[in-house]
Amino acid sequence: MKACLIYNAAAGSAADDVFDRVHAILAPRFELNVLRASPDQDPAACAREALDAGAELLIAAGGDGTVSSVAGVLAGSKVPLGILPCGTSNSLAAALGIPGDPIAACDTLLADHRRVIDTALVDHRCMVLHASVGLHADTVADTSTEDKHRWGVLAYVATAVRKLSTLAPFEVELETDEQIVRCRAVAVTVANMAPLRTVLAQGPSALVGDDGMLDVTVVAATTLNAAVATGIHLFLTAARGEPATRDEVGYFPCRRLRILADPAQHLLIDGEAAGTTPVAIECRPASLVVLAPPSAEPTKVGPEIKLPTSPEAKVEIEASEA
Numbered sequence: 001m002k003a004c005l006i007y008n009a010a011a012g013s014a015a016d017d018v019f020d021r022v023h024a025i026l027a028p029r030f031e032l033n034v035l036r037a038s039p040d041q042d043p044a045a046c047a048r049e050a051l052d053a054g055a056e057l058l059i060a061a062g063g064d065g066t067v068s069s070v071a072g073v074l075a076g077s078k079v080p081l082g083i084l085p086c087g088t089s090n091s092l093a094a095a096l097g098i099p100g101d102p103i104a105a106c107d108t109l110l111a112d113h114r115r116v117i118d119t120a121l122v123d124h125r126c127m128v129l130h131a132s133v134g135l136h137a138d139t140v141a142d143t144s145t146e147d148k149h150r151w152g153v154l155a156y157v158a159t160a161v162r163k164l165s166t167l168a169p170f171e172v173e174l175e176t177d178e179q180i181v182r183c184r185a186v187a188v189t190v191a192n193m194a195p196l197r198t199v200l201a202q203g204p205s206a207l208v209g210d211d212g213m214l215d216v217t218v219v220a221a222t223t224l225n226a227a228v229a230t231g232i233h234l235f236l237t238a239a240r241g242e243p244a245t246r247d248e249v250g251y252f253p254c255r256r257l258r259i260l261a262d263p264a265q266h267l268l269i270d271g272e273a274a275g276t277t278p279v280a281i282e283c284r285p286a287s288l289v290v291l292a293p294p295s296a297e298p299t300k301v302g303p304e305i306k307l308p309t310s311p312e313a314k315v316e317i318e319a320s321e322a
Contacts, residue, residue, distance in 0.1 A: 004050035006037060007062065019061070046070075047074065058080075080114055085105060091194060092129055111291075113293060117290060132187065133265035135200065173258075173261075174257060191215045196239060203234070220249070221310075243302035255283050
């Protein structure tokens with residue numbers, strides 16, 4: 001099989017010798033070509049070049065941004081995506097059950113187990129994991145590359161603590177095919193899939209990456225204490241496979257969503273800054289083939305729709321004209 005390894009050396013701290021070992025593991029199995037992403041040729045351009053050269057498998061070695069860029073080129077095709085996690089967060093690998101170590105992740109590639117998952121279009125850009133506005137987006141956007149390389153995921157934690165001390169709710173309008181929800185919030189996350197540590201996406205009891213739906217989680221905590229308690233609650237309920245029940249949390253499924261915010265909010269797509277609101281998001285069911293371990297998708301429990309009920313959220317609902 002002709003395979004291409006697309007390597008983003010800027011994504012994390014993985015050393016060149018790791019990729020020498022990766023190449024030694026994969027070369028006996030694949031007719032392997034290697035393309036290095038650079039400022040002159042981003043991962044998506046590398047992916048297009050590899051497909052033009054006849055690659056039958058693209059392996060993205062980098063962080064979530066690299067993987068998402070390559071996935072965007074492959075979405076809608078039958079060519080599978082392999083993942084070697086080499087970034088700071090590696091959330092997609094975690095969500096798919098792929099080992100976080102790139103050497104161990106080679107076993108997943110060699111096993112050749114294929115799963116078909118959903119993706120989404122976010123204003124014509126591919127999303128595999130989630131899009132967010134508010135606290136999560138601001139935290140990632142304000143964490144420096146230097147700090148990420150030095151401290152890893154802890155760099156995000158430090159930034160989040162600083163952000164919590166100046167928590168600023170915003171007005172948001174969420175329009176689906178069925179309804180328009182208006183409220184005050186500090187974070188909105190639209191998830192296809194996400195690992196447990198992405199707590200602000202964990203409103204429903206489970207995030208299912210192949211159900212043809214997106215899951216929206218709204219967090220309307222307006223004080224430092226409420227925000228911390230809500231984050232802990234989201235983590236614990238998700239770990240137990242239960243939906244969130246706190247008054248400050250709302251969630252609902254949809255196929256399409258439009259987000260408007262006042263003031264405009266930074267937008268994050270799969271861990272990468274992507275401008276500001278407004279934004280339109282649409283699910284693309286069964287659009288991406290990935291190499292990942294077999295997984296029994298969890299069954300959702302609890303109510304399908306729950307909106308924030310805290311007085312500070314000031315929730316209003318009306319039927320959509322879409």
